[in-house]
Amino acid sequence: MSETVLSIRNLSISFKTSNGMVNAIRGVDLDLHKGETVAIVGESGSGKSVTVKAIMRILSSNQRINSGSITFNYERDGKRVSQDLLKLSKKEMRNRINGKRIAMVFQDPMTSLNPTMTIGHQIMEGMIIHLKKSRSEAYERALELLTLVGITAPEKRMKCYPHQLSGGMRQRVVIAIMLACNPEVLICDEPTTALDVTIQAKILELIKDIQAKTNISVIYITHDLGVVAKVADYVAVMYAGKIVERGSVNEIFYDPKHPYTWGLLSSMPDIGSENEKLYTIPGSPPNLLNKVVGDAFAPRNVHALNIDFKQEPPMFKVSDTHYAATWLLHDNAPRVEMSDTLRKRIDKVVKEVGSEWMQPHSYK
């Protein structure tokens, strides 16, 4: 395994709302290795976006980081530096980290570009601020970046305003902005959710392509397991502000251990399911305004044990890379396998997507 670029330990974040404190992130651990892609999957409200916004320190004013550390390892002037990002001030983050070493692509390209600034200016801005480039150097590099993200006639596009470009083009521009300073880490927060399917595939290809060229590490947030299978090396499944299972993409798809992951995988629509009812996980996520006792997923889990309602399960080790937080993995737990129908559905889904996607990922 290559060196660790980013490691999040015991991150806990709460939101101040009019109804009280919401414990949105409850002890998240996550590692990102050089040149690899970690996908964070989970349903809406599970805390995926908040986790990565904490890395960039761009949480809103009512969101507070209670504890934890985000250690970022990078090279500065030839020396290895290990920095806890949560110890930096917002100003230091802006000057040293944001955009320069860690960059982020957002969900909706229609709203994430400044409508009153030319895209050329928006791409050049980061380079002028962080790399102290002259305007003409920045201009040249911006042209290169636009070509890299697959925009034709870059000279012409430099003078355009965001409203003159389509959604897919705008997302390419956002990616170009974020790559401007050659960051070590790229965070993609559902970058294809707002785009139509054909454009989605192209953007995914683009990100993979760039990763192959620059060896950048990527954190990819999505609720689309099809996307996960396409881009990820490692997967972290998030539920109610915790990572409940993590492992390599093969381990998660072929040998999932957490009942929530089973549910997620079987609720993935596939081509053969025309006449079947689409599977959904029963119930809804817990209200994090209340303190969660035991396993947050227990009330929705048909395989729940008594202990699930009393004590929170620790991360059980399945393999060196595969961990899952479910009491079902305890030595004394009854052997529970996912139900046959789930097994069959997962097999079917995996077979369908697997043939092409499950091949070992190659970068070179």
Next chain:
Amino acid sequence: MGRYIFKRLALAAITILIILMVLFLMLEYMPGSPFNDEKITAAQRAVLDAKYGLDQPVFFRFIDYVKSMLTGDFGVSYVIQKNMPISTMLEARLPVTIQIGAQAILLGTLIGLILGIIAALRHNSIIDTLTTFISVIGVSFPSYVFALALSFFLGSKLHWFPILYSPAKPIVSSILPTIALSMFTIATVARFARSEMIEVLNSDYILLSESKGVTKRRLIFIHALRNALIPIITVLAPLVVTLMTGSLVIEQIFSIPGIGSLLVTAIQINDYNVILAVTFIYSIMFVGIMLLVDILYGIIDPRIRLAKGEKHG
């Protein structure tokens, strides 16, 4: 941009011509005449009418009026100062009105913007609440209430500023009327600036700029303020109208020899040419402000500039 401005200019000229026509017709059909004195006989009135050309059909008078107006001749006053050219009257009075109006709009916009931006940045703090409080007061009270309050406390009680305007001290004596006149602008601009800035600061592109590592100052002034200004500029035009109507009363209270007080007097005694000239000047100022707003709009918002003006190449 050039074509956009030219189009706006042409539209403004047409607007002004239409305003002039409407004004002319309204005066024509208004009851009474400048020569309402009961001692004047019908024969004398006919002589007077003939002397000033009032016996001509309205159409020819209008053509005549526009022709001489273009050379800067607004005719003469019939009653207020007999046979005094109106352009001479305006020459003395217009600068005062413009000075105080401009001071008020500048002060109002500047202070309004500062208050609004600070309130948005310190959302839900004491400053924010204070700004909301000032806004509510500024919008609810008419400007003459402030005028009276200011001249009572700061003028009569504390003697900080003169109560009345004096041409000898045009700056010091214009401070109180300027403040009184600008209160509404301050309140409205602050309210808009606050809500717009809060909205813009929560937008995705500000989040993206933050992720890009833009300095705080750039974030606020280059990325946020420019976008927040677009809707604020929209309300500036109606604000100027309120300012103009406000100035009629303010000029009376501080006895400012401006065109506002002239208009009030002229309306009371049917001095046609004076009414026409002053209303016309107000219209020009209003259309001018609208034009300025439109041009500013185009400069700030590329979506408008590119949609309405030059084609993008």
